[in-house]
Amino acid sequence: MLTLNSARSNRTPTDELARTAPRGRYLLKLCVGSLGVVYGDIGTSPLYAMRECFHGSHGVAVTSQNVLGVLSLVFWSFTIVISLKYLVYVMRADNRGEGGVLALMALASTSVRERRHVGPIVIVLGLFGAALLYGDGMITPAISVLSAMEGLVVVAPSLAHYVVPLTIAVLVVLFLVQKRGTADVGAVFGPITLLWFLVLGALGVHQIASYPAVLGAINPAHAVQFFAINEFHGFLVLGGVFLVVTGGEALYADMGHFGALPIRVTWFVLVLPALILNYLGQGALLLTDPAAISNPFYRMAPDWALIPLLVLSTFATCIASQAIISGAFSLTRQATMLGYWPRMQILHTSAKEIGQIYVPTINWMLMIATIGLVLEFRSSSNLAAAYGIAVTTTMVITTMLAYFVARHRWGWGRPASLGLTGLLLSMDLAFFGANVVKIEQGGWFPLVVAAAIFVIMTTWRKGRTILAKRIQEGIVPLTDFFEVMRVEPTSRVPGTAVFMTSNAEGTPPALMNNYLHNHVVHDQVILLTIATEEAARVDEDQRVSVEQIGQGFVRVVARYGFMETPDVVAILARNDTPTPPLDHTTFFLGNEVVLAEGGGGMLPWRGRLYAFLARNAVRPTAFFNIPNQRIMEVGSQISL
Secondary structure, three states: OEEEEOOOOOOOOOOOOOOOOOOHHHHHHHHHHHHHHHOHHHHOHHHOHHHHHHHOOOOOOOOHHHHHHHHHHHHHHHHHHHHHHHHHHHHHOOEOOEOOHHHHHHHHHHHOOOOOOOHHHHHHHHHHHHHHHHHHHHHHHHHHHHHHHOHHHHHOHHHHHHHHHHHHHHHHHHHHHHHHOOOOOHHHHHHHHHHHHHHHHHHHHHHHOOOHHHHHHHOOHHHHHHHHHHHHHHHHHHHHHHHHHOOHHHHHHOHHHHOHHHHHHHHHHHHHHHHHHHHHHHHHHHHHOHHHHHOHHHHOOOHHHHHHHHHHHHHHHHHHHHHHHHHHHHHHHHHHHOOOOOOOOOEEOOOOOOOOEEOHHHHHHHHHHHHHHHHHHOOHHHHHHHOOHHHHHHHHHHHHHHHHHHHHOOOOOHHHHHHHHHHHHHHHHHHHHHHHOOHHHHHHHHHHHHHHHHHHHHHHHHHHHHHHHHHHHOOOOHHHHHHHHHHOOOEEEEEEEEEEOOOOOOOOHHHHHHHHHHOEEEEEEEEEEEEEEOOOOOOHHHOEEEEEEEOOEEEEEEEEOOOOOOOHHHHHOOOOOOOOOHHHEEEEEEEEEEEOOOOOOOOHHHHHHHHHHHHHOOOHHHHOOOOHHHEEEEEEEEEO
16 A cells, blocks of 8 residues: 655755745744754763773873874864764755655665666665664663763762663653653753753863863864874774764754754854863863863863753753654654555654654664663763764765765766765774774674664565565456456445555455455445655645546545655545545455465565564554544455
8 A cells, every 4th residue: 555656856955845944033943943853962972972082992091192182083073074074965965855864865766766786775775774773772862861870970979879770760761751742842952952052162161261272182183193193093092083973863864853054053153162162171171180081071060060960961861862762763654654664653742743753662662772771781981882883884874875866866077976975985984994893892782783673674675565566466457347347247335435555557456356255336436545755745736646537436646755644534635536425435455464485585584574574563544544443454365
C-alpha cells in the first residue's frame, strides 16, 4: 500500500517552495526557539570536551603550548566544520525545507538517478549515515547528563557515589515524559538555553579577564605548533577536539523546524561567541591552574555559583537529550515512509505541531540502551571514548552526499565541487582517523548498533521489493477483470468498497480474491494507492489524482512526503476525491503472510528476519488511520 516515487521536479535550494525569510519579532522568536532544539547538543559540549583533550585516554600535558594549540584547533574546527560546512554549504541542500541525512540522501539520489552505478552508492551511504544516528542518540543523553551530574564531585567530593544513580533517575524521567510530548514545555526550552549560553559566555569572560593572553589562541600558528610538538600524539588529541562540534549534524537535521536563517543568525550572534568565550575561559583557567583539568568547566565558577550552575547544567543536558530523542523519532518516521523501516506506532503529541511525534518502541529502546551505557561506563570520560566515531562517520557521509547534490543538482563544475569537498573531507577524515583508535575503548558500540540498524533497513527494503514483485506477477489487468465480471454472474451490492493497493495499475489481489470467493462487487469501488515521494512534503493541490475508470470504479493515488503521515479518512473527505459515507464503506486490505522458505531471492537468515519484522509491524489500519470497524482482510501466503 506504500510505494516510493521520485520528486517530480528538479528544484533548487532557492525554488518557489523555499520559505519566506522571517523578519522582526517572528525571526527573534524562531531564533530563541532554535536554541533549545538545534543547539542543545553542541551547547553542552563545554561540560566535557576541553577536559578530554588533556585528561582523556589520549590527553596531552597541560602546558602553555598545548593549551593554546588545543584552543586554536577548537576555534578553527568551529570555523570550518560548523560555520563553513554546515551553516554556509550543507544547509543549502534543503529537501523542500527539510534537512538531515535521509533528506539529503533522497535529494542526492534524485540528482544521480540517470547514473545507475552511482545511485546505489548514494542509498547505502544515506542509510548507514541514518543508522549511525541511532547510536549517537543512545550515547548523547548518557554522556550529557553524566557530565552535568559530575558537578556534584566539585560541589562535594563525598557525593561522588550519587552521580550514577542520579543520572539514571534523570534519564528515566526524561524518557517517561516523552509520551506527553514537548508542546507544553517546549516554550521554556529556548529561554533556558538562552540563559545557558549567556552563562557560558560570562564564565569565559571572567576567566579571560585574568589571563587576556589566551585570546592569541585564535592564531592558527598555535595549532601548527601543537602538531609539531606532539606529532602523532597531537593527531590523536583531535578525538577530544572533535567533541566540541558533535552537534553539527543537528544544525542540518533540525532545519525544517525553524528554517536556515534563524539557525544561522543564532549561531553567529550568540552560540558561536558564547562557546568560543567559554573554551577560551577554560584555557585561561588551565594556564593559571593546571590542576583544574579534573573538571575545568565547573571550576571556572565561584563557589557560590556551583549549585545553581549544576541545576542549570542538568536542565541544559536534558534539553539537549530531548532534541536527540525527538530526532530519533523523526528519523524513524522518515525511514518508514521511504520504505526502509517496518511500520511502527507513531503517536502525535500535539494537535498544532505536526512534527511533534512519539514512537514508543524507539523510546524504550533508547532508554534501555542509554541506561545500560551509564551503568557500563559510569563516567563521561569513559563514555567519551565511545563518543565521536558515529558522528565523524556521519559527517563524512554528509560531505560525500552533498558533493552529488552540488555537482549534479546545483550544476557546480567539477573543480569547484571537488575542491570544496576535498577541503571538507580532509577535516572530516582527520577527525575520523583520530576517533578510530577509540573503537576498542567503546567506539565499537555505536558501530554495532549502526550495523544492526543498517541490516534491518536493507532487509526490510529488499523484502518489500521481492514481495511487491511476487504480488505484481499475480496481478491481472483491470480490463480482464471487467471481462470476467461480464462473462460470469456477478452481484453488485450496495455501498462502497475501498481496496488498498500498492500498485496503481491492474486489479488489486484483494479485489480479485474477494470476487473469486464471493462473486460480489460493490456498487462503488475505490482503488486507493498511497505513494511516498522523495521529498519532505507534497503540496495539497498535488496530493491526489483521481481517475474515473467506469462501471463504478475509481482509482485514487494519494501522494505524501517522507515527513508527512498518511491519513485515509482525510483523503476520502477531500472535495476532489469520492466521499462515501464511512458507515456504508468497507475497506479491503491484503494480508500477505510471509513464509521464509529460502530460494526467493534472499538469504535464509534474512528471509527469517524479514518475516519476523513483517509479523511485528504495526497493522496498516493504525498506520494509515483506517476505521477499525470497517475492515475486511483477504489473506494470502507468499514464500521468500
